Amino acid sequence: MTAVANPLADLLAEKGVLLADGATGTNLFAMGLEAGEAPELWNETYPERITKLHQDFVDAGADIILTNTFGGTRHRMKLHHAQDRVHSLNKTAAEIARAVADKAGRKVIVAGSVGPTGELLIPLGAMTYEEAVASFAEQMEGLKAGGADVAWIETMSSPDEIRAAAEAAIKTGLPYTYTGSFDTAGKTMMGLHPRDIHGVSSDVGEGPIAVGANCGVGASDILSSLLDMTGADPSATVIVKGNCGIPEYRGAEIHYSGTPPLMADYARLARDAGARIIGGCCGTSCDHLAAMRQALDEHTPGPRPTLEMIVEKIGPLRNKTADESGAQPARERRRRG
Template sequence: MHRGLLERLQSGEVLVADGANGVRLAAYGYRPGEAPERWSLDHPEAMRAIHAGYIAAGADVVLTNTLGGSRPKLAPYGLGEEVAAINRDLALLLGDVIARSGREVFLAGDVGPTGALLAPLGALEEREAIAIFREQIAALVAGGAGCVFIETMMDLGEAAAAVRAARECCDLPVIATMAFNPVRDGYRTMMGVTPAAAAEALLAAGADVVGANCGQVQAADMPALIRAFRAAGAPLVAVEPNAGLPQLVGEETVFSQTPEEMAAAVPDILAAGANLVGGCCGTTDAHIRRIAAAIRGGAATGAPGAEPA
C-alpha cells in the first residue's frame, strides 16, 4: 500500500496531476453534441489510451472523465437516470488502467459545475445542490475513487456545496479548485469570488486542498494565485493552468502554449508553494511530461517561499 495522498502532500512532496481530456477526446473522434462521459464508455479504448498516456507522462493523480457527470449535466442528453452507472463505470475504467500501469497513481473522482445557478440568483437550493453532488460522488467512490477533485467552479456556494456533499458521503481527501480571471485588483471568478474568499469558504466546508484551474489565466498567473491562497491560510494548494490563453481560430477555441513554455513557469509555481500541479484546457500528455520533469528536476518542496533549483 503506497502512502496516502494527503500524507505525501503534507510531507512536502509535489505531485503531478493529469491534463485535459477534451482536447484528447477530439483527437480520437469525439465531436460536440454527445455527452463526453457516455462517449468515453462507448469508446473505452480511447479513454484508456488517454489515461494511460497521462500516467506514462508522469501524472500521480489522474481524474475520471466525469466533469459533466452530474444529473443536471447528463439529463439534457437523456442520461439523467444513468448518473450512477456512468460515474461508477468511468471510475472502474480508470482504476483498471492504473492497475495495469504498475505505477502508484491516485484515482480522483472528477466533479464539475452543474450549470445551474444557486439561490438567490437562481432556483437551485443548497440542499438540492448537495444532493446532486452526493449522487455523483457516491457513484465515483463506488467505482474506486480514492479522492474527490472538484474543479472549474465559479460560484462559491456551489463549490462549497460540492465539498459538503463529499464530506457527507465519504471520508476521502477533497480537492476543490475554482476558475479565476484577471481583474484590476488581482483575480476573481466570473461570479466575483476572490482567491482569499474561496480558500476560507472551501476550507471551512471541509476541503483539504484548494486552488485554481481553467479560467482566463495561464501558468504565469499561478504563482500570484498560489500566494493569495497561502496568505488566506490554505495548507495545501493545487493548480491546473490552461495551455496559454484561449484564442478563437475560426470556430475553434485554441490554446497555443507549448509544453516547453508551460514548463518554464514551473520554478516560479514551486517557489510560490504549490503542492499539486497539473494542466487544464489545451494540455496534453506532452505538457504533463514536461511539467513532471520540471518538478522532479527542481527543488519540489511544496513549501511557500521554497527556491527552485
Template sequence: MTDALSRMLATRPHVLADGATGTALFNMGLDPSTPAEIWNAAHPDRVAAHYRSAIAAGCDLFLTNSFGANASRLALHGAVTRVTELNRLAAAIARTEADRADRPVVVAGSMGPIGEIMAPMGGLTRARATEMFHEQAEALRDGGADILWVETLASLDELRAAAAAARQVGMAWCGSLSFDTAGRTIMGVTPAQLSAAVEALPNPPVAYGANCGVGASDLLRTVAALVASGNERPIIAKGNAGVPHLQEGNLHYDGTPELMADYACLARDMGVRIIGGCCGTMPDHLRAMRAALDSRPRGPRPALDLITARLGAFSGATGGEGLTIGRRP
C-alpha cells in the same frame, strides 16, 4: 491521513496532476455535441487510453472522465438516468489503469459545476446541489476513485454543497474555483474569500486552489493571492496551456511544452503542492512539466514581474486582491 493523496503529499514536496480531458477526447474524435462522459460506455478503450497517456507522461494523479456527469448537465442530453452508470464506469476504467501502473497513481473522481445558478440569484438550492453531487460521488466511490476532485466552480455555496456530498459518502476531497480576468470568479469570489471559506467547512478539503480561467500567468497571480491569504493548506494549480485562439473554427491554445514547464516550476517555487494543467494541456506538456520539476532546482518564491516575464502579461489589471501589474496586449 487515510486517503491516498494525503499519504502521497506526506512523502514528496509536490504532486503532478494531469491535463485536459476534453481536449484529449476531442482529439480522439469526440463530437463537441456529445457529452464526453458518454464515451465511458460507448468507447471505454479510448477513455482508458487517455488515462494511460497521463500515467505515461509521469502524472502522479489523474482525473476521471466524469466532470459533467451530474443530473442537471446530463438531462440536457436525455441521459439523466445514466448518472450512476457513467460515473461508476469513469472511475472503474481509471482504477484499472492506475492499478496497472508501476508506481502509485491517485484516481481523482472529477465533479464539475452543476451548470445552474445557485439561489438566491438562481433557482438551484444548496440541498438540490448536494443531492446531485452526492449521486455522482457515490458512484465514483463505488467505481474505485481514491478521492473526489471538485473543480471549475464559481460559487462558494456550490463548493459547500460538494463538500457536504463528500462528507455524506465518507470521502476526502479537493476543490478549486476558476478565476477570470479580474481575478474573481464569475460570481465575484476572490482568492482570499476562497481561502477563508474552505477552513470554515466541517470537512475541509485535502487541498484547494484554482484551475482553468485564462492562462498560466493569470492562474499564478491567483496562486499568489492564495499564498498571501496565510492559509497553509496544500494549494492546487491547474492552469490552461496558454490562451485560446480561434483558428479555422477551432480553439487552439498557444502554450508550448516549454512554457508549461516554466509554469510548473514557478508554481512549485510559489509553494504549490499539486501542479497540473487544464484546457489545452496535452501529454507533451505534461512530460515537459515532469522533466522540469524533476531536474530544475527549486528557486525563491517568484515575484509577479518574473511570472509575466516567463509566461506572458496578465490579461487584467488586478488579480482580485489588489495585485496589480500590466495587462496582456
C-alpha cells in the same frame, strides 16, 4: 480524526509535490469527440479511448488522474437524456481510471472529477442548496463505487456550490479537494477572490485536503491567482491546474499557445510560488505534461516569483489582477502573508 481513507494526503506526505494530469476535453476532441457531445457518454461507448487517455497521462508522469466525469451530475446529464444513468456513468468512469492506476507500478491517485451543475442557486436561480448537495452526492456515490480516491471538485465559481459539493463528499465518505476558476478580472464569476478560497468549506467535515485554481484564462493569470492564494495561507496545500498558455481563436477552433518548454517554466514557477499539486487544464497534452514532470523532478527551488517574473517567462496577463489596481498592492499583501 476521521476514519476516511486518504490516499491523496498520504502521497502528498510521501512525495511533497504531485503532478496532476492534463486536459480531458482537448485530448478527447483530438480523439474524435464532437462539439455538443457529452464526454461522459464515452465512458460506456469508447472505454478504450478513455483508458488510453489515462494511460498516456500516467506514462507522462502524472501522480493524479481525473475521471472523465466533469459534467457527471444529473443536471448536466439531463441535457443528453442520461440523467437516469448518473450512478452507472460515474462508476464506470472511476473503474476505467482505477484499472489504469492500479497497474501503473507506482502510486497513482484516482480523482473523481466533479464540475459545477450549470445551475444557479437560489436566489440567483432555481436550485436549492439541498438539491445541489443531493445532486453532487448522487454523482459521488457512483465515483466512490468505481474506486475513486478523492472527490475532485473543480472549475467552481460559487462558494455555495463548493460548500454543497463538499457536504456531498462528506456524506459519501470521500475526502475532497476544490478549485475555483478565477476568470473574471481575477476573481470567479461569483466574485470569490483567490485569497478567500481557503475558508469556503474549512468547517465541512475535516476540511479539504487541498484547494486552488484551475482553468480560468491563461497560465500567467492562474500563477497570479496562486500568489494570492499562497500569500493568504502559506501553510495550505494549494492546487494549480492552469490552461496551456493562452487560448487563441483560429477561425472556429481554439488553439493554446503553450509549448512544452513554456509549461515546464509554468511548473517551476508554480512550485516556487508554493503550489503542491501542479497540473494542466485546457490545451495540455501528454507532451506538455511530460515536460512538466521533468521540470519538477529536476527543479532546484528558487525565490518566490513576482508578477513581473511570471509575465517575463510566461507572457502577459489576460485579465486584471483580482485587486484591479495593478500588481503593487498584491505584492504588498503577499509580503504580509
